[in-house]
Amino acid sequence: MRTPEPPVAVIGAGIVGLSTAHALRERGIEVRVYEQGVPGNGQSGGQSRIFRHAHDDPRMVAAAARSRQVYDEWAAQLGIEAVSDDGAVAIGPSVEERLPLLEDAGIDARRIDARELAARIPLLAGYDGPAMLDERGGSIRTTAVITALAESLGDRLVADEVLSVRHVDGEVEVRSGGRTDRYPHVVVCAGRDTPRLVRDLGLTLPVEQAAHVRLTFAVEGEPPPVLATLQDSSGAFGETGVYAAAVPGHGAYAVGLSQTTGVRDDASLLAPDELADLADRAARYVGRALPGLDPDPIDVRHCWVTRLPWGDDGLAVWQADGVLVPAGHNLFKQAPGLGRALADAVAGEGLADDLRPEARLGAS
Template sequence: MSDRNDVAVIGAGIVGLATADALLERGAAVTVYERGVPGNGQSGGESRIFRHAHDDPRMVEMARRSRAIWREWEQRFGVELVSDDGVVALGPPVDERLPILDAAGGIAARRIEADAIDGWLPVMSSVDASAMVDADGGAIRTTAAIRALVERVGDGLVADEVLTVRPTSRGTVEVRAGGVTAQHDHVVVCAGPGTSALARQVGLHPPVDLQAHVRSTFAVRGDPPPRLACLQDSSGAFGETGVYAAPTPGNRSYAVGLSETVEVGEGGTVVDPASLAALDERARAYVRRALPGLDPDPVDVRHCWVTALPWSDDGVAAWQGSGVTVVAGHNLFKQAPALGRALAAAAFGEGLGELDPASRLGAAD
């Protein structure tokens, strides 16, 4: 076993907290640095989609591992973390991804006819499109997950902003935050939009494309349905070809976003400030056309950063050097449990495995 027993994690989003949990399982002393409210950055909001479907079979396998760990966490923390409402996917990707799921085996995904969609998505208009349901998918209870993992970290959570990460001649890594100077055996950087700047301090240059995104939440009309599946709509039937949605706890509202993002320039500035408002209005228009079971006036609007890698919207990778591991990618909430264990292994000197950037994890064949 490695002697890297004191590990710092920078960033208390879902990936950072999952990494801290995995490190604690290995017996490490863990410090998690977070400048804001844990889980309130890229991990913010009330729900995320857990899905098995990906273009890369390796991501399907990672999702399978993550789903098992989500269940372990539910048992350990005594709270539901992924709903059993399922995920409905519409459009051409169904025909491409369903064979990958079938080949993986053991995943309860199947094609459904158009007249069966209403049983999974009672708030949606009728649609004639290729459709499948991932019955083992569902809505991630993001707030409950963050809360449970923060409690797990306990006093190891430091509310401060990290300014510098610096390897020392003693073989440790120095972290300087606003009111803290500390030495650690290893540092894992999971800092979202702040990752690239910290990575450069140790000579690492992950090719992160910083973008911005908007997601709006709409109230369900009438009584909440007993089942309300997540949605991935690539059909174009309602004027948009990249829509995702997930119910909030209790199925009383539905968070809807377009997969499209807006350009961010140097210094982290949104190039066209009106572009986020335009995405928000397009999401509202989609709701009016496709989801009549929702009130089209949103009850909440969430803005967040997106950190994408060049080979895929689902891409993820890690880089290592000088006692530091840096991770970057997009659409990571569902994969956080397995990703956290992989990053903990990397921190203990066991290599990056499939997270090596050369693996291009998430890319289609």
């Protein structure tokens, strides 16, 4: 007897696709997930990411709180540490802008002095400017999360590249390298390939593409027992828009600059030397700001960035007759809540108003 086809296809097994598939299965809705490469090895790649509640848009603060709760649930369900309990630290003028929003939302966040800052990030050079701690922030254990979610799918995960998505006879046809299937519902979470795949559905996504580099540096000496994440907007160490997150065990710290390099429509880099320059700048920043790290990186991660025009944390979901299309940047922290919202929409409960493009969620 042939197994019935699942009613939903998810294209892409990065963190958003995996979160959506998991949320659908929590509802008892079967799903097939297409992924052409290793799950989580595209824009979701790397050993750690920052979980933070701090955003410029209060709606994103609330969304982050919902995702943090889901991460806790996953930790219990999947038997993993999903987010470390080290906290998230921010230094610089962003503290003055974002701390009041966190306090208004009831997030456990507060100012900290130079002494507590040194205890939370003992690798950091001396700094006595504005600083805050988000107690429930921390380093997302990306590898553990991706692996657990992907393994839970079993044979629902199909290793194949999707070439086209289109409407046919009231259904959504998905053509991949080795099969052609039709579904009542499709969720496209394909990263930088998303705009291409949904163009035949009449959707033009205002996604700005770029490339980014993140370096990992070894901790010199014994790993500290506590190592909070860092966002540095201060300029005190020669750069602004710096972020860092610890790998499991605190033996290394992944550091990146928020700056990116532009790309053409065919994904070629406008200025290939810029990636090398960004890597050099990150290493020089480490030499000035993080003397507790060996300044020679032990790992490098290059990845694509898909940013919406209203902000670095912008997020939206487009719809087209049975197809849902999330897009945005910095989505690892928001993915658990976003996955549940997408599952709600598939189940007929409607898409949350804040996720519609006209809401400009995450606007700076």
